[in-house]
Amino acid sequence: MKQKDSFAVNKKTEDLSINTENPKDQLLTSNQGVPINDDQNSLIAGERGATLMEDFLFREKMTHFDHERIPERVVHARGSAAHGYFQVYESMEKYTKAHFLQDPSVKTPVFVRFSTVAGSRGSTDLARDVRGFATKFYTEQGVYDLVGNNIPVFFIQDAIKFPDLVHAVKPEPHNEIPQAASAHDTFWDFISLMPESTHMIMWLMSDRAIPRSYRMMEGFGVHTFRFVNAEGQSHFVKFHWKPLLGVHSVCWDEAQKISGKDPDFHRRDLWEAIESGAFPEWELGVQIVPEEDEFKYEFDLLDATKIIPEELVPVKRIGKLVLTHNPDNFFAETEQVAYHAGNVVPGIDFTNDPLLQGRLFSYTDTQLIRLGGPNFHEIPINRSIAPVHNNQRDGFMRQTINQGRVSYNPNSLGGGCPFQAGAMQGGFKSYTERIDGKKIRGRSKSFFDHFSQAKLFYESQSEAEKQHLTNALRFELGKVETIEIRQRMVGLLSQVNKTLAKNVADGLGLTVPEALEYPINHSIPADGNPEDYQPVNVEPSIKKSDALSMANTSKNTIKTRQIALLAADGFEEQSLQNFKKALETEGAMISVVAPKFGTIKGAKGIETKVDQTLLTASSVLFDAVFVCGGSVGVETLLEEPSAVEFVDEAFKHCKPIATVGEGIELLKASNQLRKHLEKGTVSSIGVLVDQSPEEFVNAIAQHRFWEREKKDKNLN
Known part of the structure; x- marks a missing residue:
C-alpha cells in the first residue's frame, strides 16, 4: 500500500482503530470481534429448513447492509474529493489572527470536495450546473470550512428562498423528470419571477457551467466574510481559488456526448491526475476591503448576487492549495464529510449577508438528519486535529469515551475544567459590530439593482462565449413548454442586452417586449408599497472586466x-x-x-x-x-x-x-x-x-x- 504523507488527517489521529496487522493474518470477525468460521451459509433448521432467528451473524451482516446507505445530500449529492495541504505565502497578521494564515513554513491538512448541485448521486458529471468547491482546513485552532462554488454569485439574496430555488430546479414532482437539468418549466418559471437571479443566470448559461475538469475551474467563497486581526480590526474579504492550469470548459454538444461515453468524466479525471502524481493546484486569492469602505461602491457588499470587480479591488494571491492523495474509502471520507459555513476559526468571522446567515442554520440541520445525529463531528474525516474539550455528551454515534463525573460548567468538582479560552489563549470572539434598527421582514434598497452586473458579465465575454451563452438560453428555454415563461425570460434578458434578448427571442419564435412588465415581486411585504420594491437600473462604472472571460485565462x-x-x-x-x-x-x-x-x-x-x-x-x-x-x-x-x-x-x-x-x-x-x-x-x-x-x-x-x-x- 502506498505510504501517505504525514499530514494526512486520517493518519494524524491515533484513535481511528486502524488495523496494522499483516492482512494475511487477519481473521474474519463479527462487528464485536468474534471470529467467524462460516460467512457463506445461514443457520437453518435442517438441510432444507427455514433460517433461524438466532443466527446473530446473519442478522448483523444483513442489518448493516440494509442501513449502509445514508440519505444523500439534498444538493451537492454527486461529489468527488481528495486530501492535500494548504500553505500560505506570507503572514497575513495585518488582516487576520487565523493561525493557518501566518507561517509560510506550515502545511495545513485539507480535504476538498467538488460536486454538482442539482443532480442525484447517480447523475452525470457533465450537467450544465453550478459546481461545489468546499475546503476543510484541519488547523491547529480547529476546523475551518470554506464552502463555496465555482461561480462567485448566487441565485437569491435571502436564504428563506433557498427551498423554493431547489424545489424549482429539482425534477418536477409529478413525474420526477428531468434529472440533473435546469431545462424545464418549474425552474424557469421561478427564475422569470425572480429578477435578482439574472446575474447568476448569465454565469450558469455561460461555459463556466460545463468545466473541462475540477482541476481547471475557479472556486469562490460567494459571500463577503470578515478578517479580524489581533487588535480587533476588521476588513471585509472575498475568497477566490485560482487554478494554476487555467480556467477551461467543454462545449455543450461535447458535454452531452461525454455524459454518454463516461458520466464519471470529472471524478475519473481528478482521481487519475492525483494517482499519476500530477497534483492539482490552486492559489488562494483574497479581495480585502477596509471597514470604512463598506458603502464605497455602487453595489452592496452583503448582496450575494454581486461580485467585487477585480478592477476595483484586485485579487491578492496569498497561498497555495495542493491535492496530493485520493481517499482510501469513498463512503467513509467523501460521503461522510460534513462541511459547514459556520465552521470558522479565530480571525475569520461573518457579515450580515442574509444568504450567509441562513446557511449558518441550514448546514447543521442538514447534517443532523444525513449523518444520524449530533456527533457527526466525531466521524474521522470531520474530526478536528486540535484537541476537543467540552461538555457535550451522548447522542447517536457517540465515539468519545468521556471520563469523570463532570459534564457542566461552571463546576468545582472538575477543577473548573474545561476553562473558557480568554483573549490571551486565542479564543474565538465574534467581531463587535453595532446593530441598530427595527425588527422587519424586508431587504435593503441597496439590494434592488438586479441587472448592472449581469450586463457587466455579458459585455466582458468574448464573441464565442456570447454565442455559447445565447445558444444555452435557446436550448434551456426551448425545453420550456409554457410560452408565457419564455416570454417573461426574454423580457428580463432585454434588461441585460438588447442583442442578446433578440437573438434568444428569434430562436424561440418570440419578439422582445418594448417595455418590461415586471412580475409581482416576491419580496414585497404584505403591507409594503410595490413601487418601493421594483428593480432599479444602475449603470455599472466598470463596463468590461477581463477576469470574467475565460478567453483571458492562463x-x-x-x-x-x-x-x-x-x-x-x-x-x-x-x-x-x-x-x-x-x-x-x-x-x-x-x-x-x-x-x-x-x-x-x-x-x-x-x-x-x-x-x-x-x-x-x-x-x-x-x-x-x-x-x-x-x-x-x-x-x-x-x-x-x-x-x-x-x-x-x-x-x-x-x-x-x-x-x-x-x-x-x-x-x-x-x-x-x-x-x-x-x-x-x-x-x-x-x-x-x-x-x-x-x-x-x-x-x-x-x-x-x-x-x-x-x-x-x-x-x-
Whole structure:
C-alpha cells in the first residue's frame, strides 16, 4: 500500500482503530470481534429448513447492509474529493489572527470536495450546473470550512428562498423528470419571477457551467466574510481559488456526448491526475476591503448576487492549495464529510449577508438528519486535529469515551475544567459590530439593482462565449413548454442586452417586449408599497472586466491534457515517437488509439502498445488529436468510420489537430476539414499539417480554437 504523507488527517489521529496487522493474518470477525468460521451459509433448521432467528451473524451482516446507505445530500449529492495541504505565502497578521494564515513554513491538512448541485448521486458529471468547491482546513485552532462554488454569485439574496430555488430546479414532482437539468418549466418559471437571479443566470448559461475538469475551474467563497486581526480590526474579504492550469470548459454538444461515453468524466479525471502524481493546484486569492469602505461602491457588499470587480479591488494571491492523495474509502471520507459555513476559526468571522446567515442554520440541520445525529463531528474525516474539550455528551454515534463525573460548567468538582479560552489563549470572539434598527421582514434598497452586473458579465465575454451563452438560453428555454415563461425570460434578458434578448427571442419564435412588465415581486411585504420594491437600473462604472472571460485565462501549459494518437498497423514510427516525446515532456497524457487492442506494428516493424480502441475511445474524452502518417496505416484508418468520426468531432469541438505525411488523407475525409484544407485556412484555426511537435504543444495550450465556429458559417 502506498505510504501517505504525514499530514494526512486520517493518519494524524491515533484513535481511528486502524488495523496494522499483516492482512494475511487477519481473521474474519463479527462487528464485536468474534471470529467467524462460516460467512457463506445461514443457520437453518435442517438441510432444507427455514433460517433461524438466532443466527446473530446473519442478522448483523444483513442489518448493516440494509442501513449502509445514508440519505444523500439534498444538493451537492454527486461529489468527488481528495486530501492535500494548504500553505500560505506570507503572514497575513495585518488582516487576520487565523493561525493557518501566518507561517509560510506550515502545511495545513485539507480535504476538498467538488460536486454538482442539482443532480442525484447517480447523475452525470457533465450537467450544465453550478459546481461545489468546499475546503476543510484541519488547523491547529480547529476546523475551518470554506464552502463555496465555482461561480462567485448566487441565485437569491435571502436564504428563506433557498427551498423554493431547489424545489424549482429539482425534477418536477409529478413525474420526477428531468434529472440533473435546469431545462424545464418549474425552474424557469421561478427564475422569470425572480429578477435578482439574472446575474447568476448569465454565469450558469455561460461555459463556466460545463468545466473541462475540477482541476481547471475557479472556486469562490460567494459571500463577503470578515478578517479580524489581533487588535480587533476588521476588513471585509472575498475568497477566490485560482487554478494554476487555467480556467477551461467543454462545449455543450461535447458535454452531452461525454455524459454518454463516461458520466464519471470529472471524478475519473481528478482521481487519475492525483494517482499519476500530477497534483492539482490552486492559489488562494483574497479581495480585502477596509471597514470604512463598506458603502464605497455602487453595489452592496452583503448582496450575494454581486461580485467585487477585480478592477476595483484586485485579487491578492496569498497561498497555495495542493491535492496530493485520493481517499482510501469513498463512503467513509467523501460521503461522510460534513462541511459547514459556520465552521470558522479565530480571525475569520461573518457579515450580515442574509444568504450567509441562513446557511449558518441550514448546514447543521442538514447534517443532523444525513449523518444520524449530533456527533457527526466525531466521524474521522470531520474530526478536528486540535484537541476537543467540552461538555457535550451522548447522542447517536457517540465515539468519545468521556471520563469523570463532570459534564457542566461552571463546576468545582472538575477543577473548573474545561476553562473558557480568554483573549490571551486565542479564543474565538465574534467581531463587535453595532446593530441598530427595527425588527422587519424586508431587504435593503441597496439590494434592488438586479441587472448592472449581469450586463457587466455579458459585455466582458468574448464573441464565442456570447454565442455559447445565447445558444444555452435557446436550448434551456426551448425545453420550456409554457410560452408565457419564455416570454417573461426574454423580457428580463432585454434588461441585460438588447442583442442578446433578440437573438434568444428569434430562436424561440418570440419578439422582445418594448417595455418590461415586471412580475409581482416576491419580496414585497404584505403591507409594503410595490413601487418601493421594483428593480432599479444602475449603470455599472466598470463596463468590461477581463477576469470574467475565460478567453483571458492562463494558456501557458499542457500539463495533464489528454492527447489521442490515432494509428494503425503500418504507421510511420518516427513521427509518432517525436510527437509522443514532445508532448510527454510538457506533461501531457498520451493514449495510442487504434482499431483494436494489443500492439500495432509500424512500417519498419517496430511495435507500439495500444491504450484504447476506436470502440472504447471517443474524441470527446481528449483535448487534442494527432493522426500518425504512413500510407498503410492511414488506409486502414480510412476504412474505419469511427476514425473519420473521431477527427470530424474533434474539429467540430474546436480542438487542436495535427498530422504529418499521409495522415492528411484522414483529415480530408472529414467534410468540414476538407473545405478548410482546400481553402488553405487550417493553420490559423488549430489544424497543423506537417508542422513541428512544438507547434502542436503551443496549439494545445490555447485549449480551443473557437473561431472555427465562425469560419464554418462563412464556408457554408
